[in-house]
Amino acid sequence: MKQYKWGILAPGKMSAKFTNGLKLLGNVELYAVGSRDTVRAEKFAREHGFKKYYGSYEDLATDPEVEIVYIASPHSHHYEHTMLCLKNRKAVICEKAFALNSREVEMMISEAVMQKVFLMEALWPPFQPMYKKTKEIHGSAVAGKVLHMNARFSFQPPFDPADRKFNPELGGGSLLDIGIYPVIDVLTFMGVPSEVIACASFAETGAEQSISVIFRYEDGRMANIYSSFMTNAGIGCDILCEKGNLFFSRKRDMSQNLLLAIHGKEAEEYSMIPEGMGYHFEAVEVMKCLEEGRIESDIVPHSFSLNLINTLDRIRKSAGIVFPGRD
Ligand SMILES: NC(=O)c1ccc[n+]([C@@H]2O[C@H](COP(=O)([O-])OP(=O)(O)OC[C@H]3O[C@@H](n4cnc5c(N)ncnc54)[C@H](OP(=O)(O)O)[C@@H]3O)[C@@H](O)[C@H]2O)c1
Incomplete structure (x- = not known):
């Protein structure tokens, strides 16, 4: 080998x-x-x-x-x-x-x-067994079409103006640090939205510290995204579908949980803790x-990274988030 x-x-x-x-x-x-x-x-x-x-x-x-x-x-x-x-x-x-x-x-x-x-x-996320399971269920007829999503990531790091998370010169703010995860979730399960509306609040350093985003799709479907350094909502995403709902969550130790709640059926729960926090x-x-x-992966192809950064740019534009000298 x-x-x-x-x-x-x-x-x-x-x-x-x-x-x-x-x-x-x-x-x-x-x-x-x-x-x-x-x-x-x-x-x-x-x-x-x-x-x-x-x-x-x-x-x-x-x-x-x-x-x-x-x-x-x-x-x-x-x-x-x-x-x-x-x-x-x-x-x-x-x-x-x-x-x-x-x-x-x-x-x-x-x-x-x-x-x-x-x-x-x-x-x-795309490499995690529980995410793959969620994609498999999403790709089958079990839950039906995704109608709405609520996706979030928030935790309360101590405020430190020198830390990269709070320094706009270093790309600080919750959006690129943790908000990127709920954005990935919604892009994965609903695709690129036709409209993006976002509002943010800012720390004294000028870095965004909390952001709420709405994605709207041509057919009227919507998704809510939230990330913040001000609250402790954890990491999760609710995928609300025609025939039932999927609730995906993970903890900061990277343990993962998926609840599949199909209407009229007993809920099924899956959970796991990946070895090495799943980075391998x-x-x-x-x-x-x-x-x-x-030169590229099928799991995270260049096209996904481009859709992701384009969407993050649209969110920043709507919320007024600027990185000095870099837009
Ligand atoms: N995938 C995940 O789950 C995950 C989790 C956490 C973070 N991340 C990402 O990983 C990256 C690093 O995050 P981290 O938490 O490891 O940050 P960190 O502990 O602050 O480390 C960043 C490192 O970058 C180097 N560096 C180079 N230029 C720098 C500058 N101008 N200011 C400060 N450091 C500079 C420093 O190393 P030297 O000076 O020694 O070279 C520093 O140790 C971020 O992009 C973050 O989004 C990903």
Whole structure:
């Protein structure tokens, strides 16, 4: 079995979780870490067992041995760091939000296509067994057509103006951090809306801290989306269909639950806790695509990432969310 040499770009909190997922896989070599700071790179490399570490992202991207780079810098830097790796012909899996706006994502995808190099947005939900089950039920005649959705993600992080979540320069705000998940849910189960209406409230740093969104479809159907750093609503989505309802939820430890309540029938409940918080499924997909010589995944194709960022742009425009110098 071929061993793929992985590089980690930006060893923050998410990189630690993703690396724990990589450790579950037999065809992964934990090869190199790149940080803006050599001491941080060395610490992460030692803690997780990487062979090499670099005090710059350029050094990681130009190491000829690195084959796949996982990028988990703040959203504001995904475009720059993805381009750096693609130009050095590394396969890239980059965290959500893929970039700050559609233009940046279009350029990232064009570069991957031009270089004939693999690129995928690191979206957790589509790879999860419970999400796949929900899609399977949705695709069958069991529940019937989706008529409405309520989807939400909120939690209460301590306010810290220096944290990327509250810093507009770093793409801060609940929308790209957690609101992206209910947006993914609605795009997956109802498609791209014809109309988007959104209202937001803002923290003293200028970053959005709470947002309510309505999607409207040509045929009159609607969906409600909510994300916030002000409340603790958890993570969930209600899919209200002709013949019954599906209630999907997950906790912050990534345990997942699906309740299928078909009218007139006893409700069925499914639940699971994925190993390694479920992040390894994305890495498996990257390496499977490389084995097959592909530059994009069928599970998160470039077209889905484009629909997602276009929709996020429309939401931001409606709610008046601006990232300084980046629109
Ligand atoms: N898929 C998921 O479930 C999930 C969950 C959480 C977060 N994420 C995503 O992962 C990304 C990182 O989130 P995180 O929570 O890991 O953030 P974090 O802990 O703040 O780490 C971000 C890292 O980026 C690097 N960095 C580069 N330029 C920076 C700058 N100007 N300011 C601050 N840090 C900078 C830093 O590493 P060095 O300076 O050492 O290079 C830092 O450790 C975000 O895009 C987020 O949306 C995804």
